[in-house]
Amino acid sequence: xxxxxxxxxxxxxxxxxxxxxxxxxxxxxxxxxxxxxxxxxxxxxxxxxxxxxxxxxxxxxxxxxxxxxxxxxxxxxxxxxxxxxxxxxxxxxxxxxxxxxxxxxxxxxxxxxxxxxxxxxxxxxxxxxxxxxxxxxxxxxxxxxxxxxxxxxxxxxxxxxxxxxxxxxxxxxxxxxxxxxxxxxxxxxxxxxxxxxxxxxxxxxxxxxxxxxxxxxxxxxxxxxxxxxxxxxxxxxxxxxxxxxxxxxxxxxx
Numbered sequence: 199x200x201x202x203x204x205x206x207x208x209x210x211x212x213x214x215x216x217x218x219x220x221x222x223x224x225x226x227x228x229x230x231x232x233x234x235x236x237x238x239x240x241x242x243x244x245x246x247x248x249x250x251x252x253x254x255x256x257x258x259x260x261x262x263x264x265x266x267x268x269x270x271x272x273x274x275x276x277x278x279x280x281x282x283x284x285x286x287x288x289x290x291x292x293x294x295x296x297x298x299x300x301x302x303x304x305x306x307x308x309x310x311x312x313x314x315x316x317x318x319x320x321x322x323x324x325x326x327x328x329x330x331x332x333x334x335x336x337x338x339x340x341x342x343x344x345x346x347x348x349x350x351x352x353x354x355x356x357x358x359x360x361x362x363x364x365x366x367x368x369x370x371x372x373x374x375x376x377x378x379x380x381x382x383x384x385x386x387x388x389x390x391x392x393x394x395x396x397x398x399x400x401x402x403x404x405x406x407x408x409x410x411x412x413x414x415x416x417x418x419x420x421x422x423x424x425x426x427x428x429x430x431x432x433x434x435x436x437x438x439x440x441x442x443x444x445x446x447x448x449x450x451x452x
Contacts, residue, residue: 200406200428201391206449207363207406207429209241209326210436211266211294212248221248225255227439232260235443237451238429242436243294246280253289264292264326267300270313272321282314282321292324294431296352298369308351315362316354326363326408326431327352329390333370341368341382342389349393358398363406364390365431371411373433380424383409387426415441418448428452 200206216224221244232240243264244252253263265288269279285293295318296311315325329348331341345366353362366386371377378386387407394402409421410431421427422445429449435441 200422200450200452201404201426202452204404204406204428204452205237205239206422206451207239207241207408208235208442208446208449209264209292209294209365209408209429209431210243210442211297211410211431211433212242212244212436213266213299213433214245215437216245216248218248218251221245221252222255224437224439225252225261228442229256229259229261231439231443235446235449238446238449240446241292243292249285249290250288257289262291263289264294264324265290266294266297268293268295268314268318268321268323270310270317272317282317282323286321286323290323292326292363293318294326294328294365296328296348298328298330298367298372302369308348311352312354315352315357319354319356319360319362324361324363325357326365327357328365328367328410328431330367330369330372330411336368336370336378342386345386346389346393349390350397353397358394358401358405361405363408364394365408365410366390367410367431373412375412377412377417377421380420383421383427384424387424391426413445415444415448418445422449 268282331344406428
């Protein structure tokens with residue numbers, strides 16, 4: 199069950215998958231099934247080129263649209279990048295920032311993630327900021343310290359007031375089929391909650407904390423029932439509408 203009084207959020211990160219036709223069909227399938235998931239907020243995050251098309255399919259319905267990254271600048275000579283105002287104009291309401299794949303593949307630092315989050319807030323987007331430890335850090339007993347440091351350096355001022363979202367994704371569990379134990383997930387989410395409350399006060403106590411990392415229909419009920427788990431950031435399973443919706447049905451409003 200999610201944090202009391204908090205509406206769960208189940209977000210699909212489609213990563214670099216699909217043609218526009220496939221994305222539109224997937225969005226339509228999610229929209230069609232969303233009525234069977236009362237009390238849970240649904241969000242899909244397609245690749246950049248598909249954001250406008252998916253937004254058009256979902257316009258006026260219960261499913262929101264997000265993006266997978268944005269640049270820290272609102273405009274400028276940044277070849278290949280996309281700004282937060284462009285995403286907002288294309289129909290996005292949320293943006294994933296600091297995903298471990300961005301941190302690893304593009305060398306993104308906590309400072310870079312924070313700058314992007316500030317840009318997202320300025321554009322009226324809700325940032326979903328990802329944090330998580332590597333396998334070596336987990337084995338060394340540093341998971342909670344690493345996540346705490348990422349939170350401190352990645353979250354900007356104004357994050358809580360804008361209803362920002364934190365997603366805990368242990369790096370070693372993303373796309374591997376491996377997941378932490380329920381006790382390990384609960385411990386890190388508890389630490390995140392304490393950090394948010396210490397920094398943002400009462401508002402921090404009500405911010406949503408998502409879990410991501412090899413979530414699938416078979417393990418969603420157990421994971422989403424944990425304290426301080428307010429939904430999920432879903433990767434591979436979000437590419438199959440039936441699986442994504444089954445995970446969403448496992449989320450219980452607090």
